[in-house]
Amino acid sequence: MAALGVDLGDNFKRANRKNPTGFFEDADLLALSKAVRLHLGVRADSVRLIQADELHHPSLRPLQERAKAIIAKRFGNSPVWGFKYGRTLRILPFWEPVLADLAIEPSFVIALRNPLSVARSRARLDPRRGLQEASDLEWLVSIVPYLRRTQGYRLAVVDYDELMDRPVEELQRLTLQLDLPADQAGPDQVRAYAERFLDAGLRHTRFTLEDLDDSVALNSVTRDGYRLLLELATGASTSKSTDFWCRWQQIESRLLDLAPLLTLIDRRESERRQAMFNPLGPLQALSLLKPFLKR
Numbered sequence: 181m182a183a184l185g186v187d188l189g190d191n192f193k194r195a196n197r198k199n200p201t202g203f204f205e206d207a208d209l210l211a212l213s214k215a216v217r218l219h220l221g222v223r224a225d226s227v228r229l230i231q232a233d234e235l236h237h238p239s240l241r242p243l244q245e246r247a248k249a250i251i252a253k254r255f256g257n258s259p260v261w262g263f264k265y266g267r268t269l270r271i272l273p274f275w276e277p278v279l280a281d282l283a284i285e286p287s288f289v290i291a292l293r294n295p296l297s298v299a300r301s302r303a304r305l306d307p308r309r310g311l312q313e314a315s316d317l318e319w320l321v322s323i324v325p326y327l328r329r330t331q332g333y334r335l336a337v338v339d340y341d342e343l344m345d346r347p348v349e350e351l352q353r354l355t356l357q358l359d360l361p362a363d364q365a366g367p368d369q370v371r372a373y374a375e376r377f378l379d380a381g382l383r384h385t386r387f388t389l390e391d392l393d394d395s396v397a398l399n400s401v402t403r404d405g406y407r408l409l410l411e412l413a414t415g416a417s418t419s420k421s422t423d424f425w426c427r428w429q430q431i432e433s434r435l436l437d438l439a440p441l442l443t444l445i446d447r448r449e450s451e452r453r454q455a456m457f458n459p460l461g462p463l464q465a466l467s468l469l470k471p472f473l474k475r
Contacts, residue, residue: 181289183373184355185364187258198305201379205264208250213265216243216274225309227317228446229325229439235273247278260360262289272326287334287358290327292409294341295319295402296387296395304384316399317442324405324435328425334358339413344383347374353415401438405431 182188182204193203193210217224220234255261268275269290279286293301295316303310309318336357343350351370355362392403408427411417417424 181262181264181354183369183377184351184358184360185260185366185369186360187255187261188263189254189261191254201377201382203264206250206254208254209247209263210265212243212247212250213267213271216240216271217267219243223446223449225314225318225449226446227321227442229321229435229442230270232273232326235271236277240274244274244278247275248282251278251282251284260364262287266291267322269326269330270322272329276329285333288330288336289354289358290323290335290337290409292337292339292406292413294387294392295398295406296391297340297385300385312395312397313399316402317445320399320402320405320435320438321442323409324431327428328432330419331425335412335419337409337412339410340383341386342413344378344380347378401431401434404434 188204189206191207193205193207195202216235219240220230222228222230269288275286296312298319299310299312299315301310302315309315334357336354338350338354348370351373354360389407392398392406395403405428408417408424408431411424412419
């Protein structure tokens, strides 16, 4: 987006081994987004569905006011600006009144990647979250519940492998779909992004659609949702298509069927963590040690 002239600010989260080329996430808006999640009692790996009324709760208003202040200060003079956070859609009802109060009409860009590659990439940093079954659920709850709220706005979906293979063409497509001012991104910026910024050596995996069908661990809802969004990324469908949203409704319904299970998974994970970090009381510990003390 920066290569297309979109102002992302300059207060970024620093690069690290997770992303050596940088994150391009505004540190203050990133921290605020995480504060929203923590306010709701949702961990980074939580998979329970967040209800819209939770994100409209009056207790979140101070964070919404803080968001408006950050945006006004950081981007008040920018004709086109943006920010990146991988779970923006997950908490989208929080952001809607913020943008409305600032008279900002949003556009949305979804970064898409084959779910098999997503799990492999995640596993390199966190083996538990990198399990295919766990990674798929995180993807579903981050994308599916509130994607429909982007209807009526500009929406672009960019597939990672398509971008790596045809960066110039993909950036040109983004410019058109997002209706960005043609004079904002010069050819030098685009060329620098395509030839110098992108690093093919950082793409460690590449899977095909056939690989999705062959995977026994892949969640079928994730597989079908990814394929449907891939249609938007490749031009096989558009976000203005009634047929697309009818088929997307089936993905939403299948996810809702999983809601009780997702809540249970979160509860069990919370109990596991509590048991790990809360040491046993002295009487419990003594009781457990008695058989060994008698030896």
